[in-house]
Amino acid sequence: INFDLTQKERLDLFQFTISSLENYYKRTEAYKVSPELDINEIVDVVRKHDFNSNLSPREAISTVIAALEKYTVHTPHPKYYGLFNPRANFSGIIADLITAVFNPQMAAWSHAPYAAEVENYLIQEFGKKFGYNAQKIDGTFASGGTEANLTAVLCALNETFPDYANNGLMGMKGRPLIYCSTEVHHSIVRAARTVGLGLDSVRIVNVNSDQKVDIDDLNSKIKEDLKKGNQPFMIIGTAGTTGSGVIDDLNNLSKVANKYNLWFHVDAAYGGAAILNKKLKNLLKGIEKSNSITFDIHKWMSVPMGASLFLTSNKEILGKTFRIATEYMPKEGNGLQIVDPFSHSIQWSRRFIGLKLYLSLLIFGWEGYEKTIEHQRKMGAFLKLKLEDSGWLIKNDTSLPIVCFTDEELQFNSSFTSSICQKLIASGKTWISVYPIGGINTLRACITNYSTNENHLEELVMLLNEERKKFQRKEEKVIQD
Ligand SMILES: *Cc1c(COP(=O)(O)O)cnc(C)c1O
Numbered sequence: 001i002n003f004d005l006t007q008k009e010r011l012d013l014f015q016f017t018i019s020s021l022e023n024y025y026k027r028t029e030a031y032k033v034s035p036e037l038d039i040n041e042i043v044d045v046v047r048k049h050d051f052n053s054n055l056s057p058r059e060a061i062s063t064v065i066a067a068l069e070k071y072t073v074h075t076p077h078p079k080y081y082g083l084f085n086p087r088a089n090f091s092g093i094i095a096d097l098i099t100a101v102f103n104p105q106m107a108a109w110s111h112a113p114y115a116a117e118v119e120n121y122l123i124q125e126f127g128k129k130f131g132y133n134a135q136k137i138d139g140t141f142a143s144g145g146t147e148a149n150l151t152a153v154l155c156a157l158n159e160t161f162p163d164y165a166n167n168g169l170m171g172m173k174g175r176p177l178i179y180c181s182t183e184v185h186h187s188i189v190r191a192a193r194t195v196g197l198g199l200d201s202v203r204i205v206n207v208n209s210d211q212k213v214d215i216d217d218l219n220s221k222i223k224e225d226l227k228k229g230n231q232p233f234m235i236i237g238t239a240g241t242t243g244s245g246v247i248d249d250l251n252n253l254s255k256v257a258n259k260y261n262l263w264f265h266v267d268a269a270y271g272g273a274a275i276l277n278k279k280l281k282n283l284l285k286g287i288e289k290s291n292s293i294t295f296d297i298h299k300w301m302s303v304p305m306g307a308s309l310f311l312t313s314n315k316e317i318l319g320k321t322f323r324i325a326t327e328y329m330p331k332e333g334n335g336l337q338i339v340d341p342f343s344h345s346i347q348w349s350r351r352f353i354g355l356k357l358y359l360s361l362l363i364f365g366w367e368g369y370e371k372t373i374e375h376q377r378k379m380g381a382f383l384k385l386k387l388e389d390s391g392w393l394i395k396n397d398t399s400l401p402i403v404c405f406t407d408e409e410l411q412f413n414s415s416f417t418s419s420i421c422q423k424l425i426a427s428g429k430t431w432i433s434v435y436p437i438g439g440i441n442t443l444r445a446c447i448t449n450y451s452t453n454e455n456h457l458e459e460l461v462m463l464l465n466e467e468r469k470k471f472q473r474k475e476e477k478v479i480q481d
Pocket residue numbers: 084143144145146147149185187238240241242267268269270296308
């Protein structure tokens with residue numbers, strides 16, 4: 001069996017695959033954003049192949065591409081206003097292809113020195129962008145924000161409890177505690193469970209009316225816990241909450257963290273990209289005082305999944321947390337100042353994640369990102385304006401392009417937002433979601449795609465207005481009857 005196929009077949013298949021993909025990439029807007037999904041049908045389509053008879057390579061490739069076209073919420077669609085899933089820019093796509101072919105092994109530096117140094121360079125450059133002292137920057141690429149946040153919790157534990165690496169949680173006096181708000185991403189709870197702390201080690205702090213961590217509540221919860229003999233060790237602030245795009249008061253969080261000597265982590269999975277935009281970067285003030293940052297590359301940096309960046313201003317901590325001496329790993333070469341990536345990350349064998357970012361920056365530069373983010377910022381402001389013009393009530397306060405809104409009069413009607421949301425999704429013309437703010441369900445639309453423009457947004461507002469009118473008529477009818 002020839003797993004390589006012949007050169008003739010390869011060239012044919014590259015060409016064939018690329019033109020099929022190009023057809024999708026070029027025509028993404030022609031698809032229904034969210035197709036009707038019949039679970040049984042999908043399962044049948046997948047399982048009708050029993051692998052006892054083979055398809056030709058062309059047949060196989062067409063089969064999977066056709067199925068993906070049909071059975072996917074098209075997150076690369078410009079009218080998908082969802083959960084930070086971007087359209088992948090073309091350089092990111094090419095980078096993933098190149099990575100797959102070379103398949104550099106990122107565990108040992110000596111196996112993939114170019115790839116490792118590309119990632120080190122990006123870690124350094126992004127550390128500087130976020131305002132870290134250049135001498136102290138370290139970091140690692142990760143599969144996503146979930147892994148990056150887990151890395152943060154492990155670093156915080158190792159920094160605070162020097163015995164943690166050997167003893168784990170055994171023999172700890174008092175419960176180690178993490179502080180974060182109701183708006184924090186659930187991956188933090190996952191991290192607490194994964195490291196063996198459990199949900200009860202996550203102290204959920206209240207938010208103000210503006211959805212930011214309530215600093216007074218944070219202070220009083222920490223004081224109370226210390227009195228009880230618990231061991232606070234970490235504060236997490238969010239820069240761009242998943243629900244409403246709010247950025248916590250990072251300066252004041254860092255002050256509290258300093259006062260009690262706690263690890264200060266900023267989850268900037270989405271909002272971190274604001275650092276690359278002149279008008280938005282000030283929103284992240286205080287992030288430079290953090291001990292660590294989660295920054296997803298596969299969100300606002302518009303590259304394919306899975307790519308995240310974990311950064312820290314504590315140069316020693318990743319090594320302390322992850323280094324394990326092995327006999328079989330290739331040794332660091334000739335006393336060079338090098339770091340084996342596996343000694344800094346949860347993953348061992350690892351994909352060359354950083355290439356998607358490096359290639360995107362090589363081709364588009366910082367300026368390309370500045371402009372893209374500026375465009376999306378403007379589209380967010382445009383949507384907000386259009387919604388207000390049509391009498392919608394904006395419920396969140398953020399300069400990031402996420403709008404949470406409802407109708408002044410219908411906001412207390414429990415079925416209003418969910419019914420509008422369902423109608424819009426079912427139409428196949430757009431994708432939005434529902435998010436509760438202060439106990440009231442709002443409609444949430446995020447400009448997560450760099451190719452979304454004014455026309456798309458005008459159409460969205462038109463659809464919303466139509467559905468609201470239909471809902472109002474129905475309600476009036478119910479009252480009259
Ligand atoms: C998306 C998100 C995460 C989780 O990241 P994944 O890349 O999905 O693992 C964590 N925190 C925030 C604030 C997010 O928006």
